[in-house]
Amino acid sequence: MKSLSIAQEYVLCSLNTKGDLPPLSIKIPVCVVASGLIELLLSNCIKVNENKKLCVINGLGAEQVYLKSLFDSLNKPRPIEIKEIALEYNLSFTNKRLNALVADIGNSLADRDCVTIEKGGILGNESYFIPNPDEVDRVIQKIRAELLESGTVSDETVALASLLEEGNQIRNYFSKYELKQLNVRLKEIKKASSNQLLKQMLDYVDSFMIGLS
Secondary structure: OOOOOHHHHHHHHHOOOOOOOOOOOOHHHHHHHHHHHHHHHHOOOEEEOOOOEEEEOOOOOHHHHHHHHHHHHHOOOOOEEHHHHHHHHHOOOOOHHHHHHHHHHHHHHHHOOOEEEEEEOOOOOEEEEEEOHHHHHHHHHHHHHHHOOOOOOOHHHHHHHHHHHHOOOHHHOOOHHHHHHHHHHHHHHHHHOOOHHHHHHHHHHHHHHHHHO
8 A cells, every 4th residue: 555645644643533633723733734735845746936935836646636625725826925825724714724625635544544434513414534543653653763763764754743743743652752862853854954845844834833822
């Protein structure tokens, strides 16, 4: 089975046992959007232009259909600021766009048996995505192998670990000792990263998080 993408992995690790994102977190929804943007960036669907705005440069891959709603939000005549997209998805009067994005990613995870869909809500028509603990552990063990052991480090894993750190979730999966090692390792990698676009995107996520706090 093909590996999960960064957006799929981030949502999988963010879902609680009830099959939803933690309701009181402001940071996790921002990181969900950021995971999608980073995936589109690394797959060469979008780029950051000289004015530090996002613009579409290639079509969405068939295997990334779960990001279509996010891609369509970016596919406009003019480039869009990252903050503008984050605000549209996270600080609007409704969570319609965010919910649609999470549902699309959740359904893609269900297709791969990484989550189980259960219906609930007032009318019984809302979907909840119950994470498969074994699949969550598979993702965490990949992070551990690449960042704490001798595995080859990928841009996707650096981005995923950074987002889990930003969302205050990484502490759920690693000991205090491991967290200290992870923080040191991530700082080293970001400082020396050869992928400047990834570094730039992670810097934008950092700055937007500061604006929310």
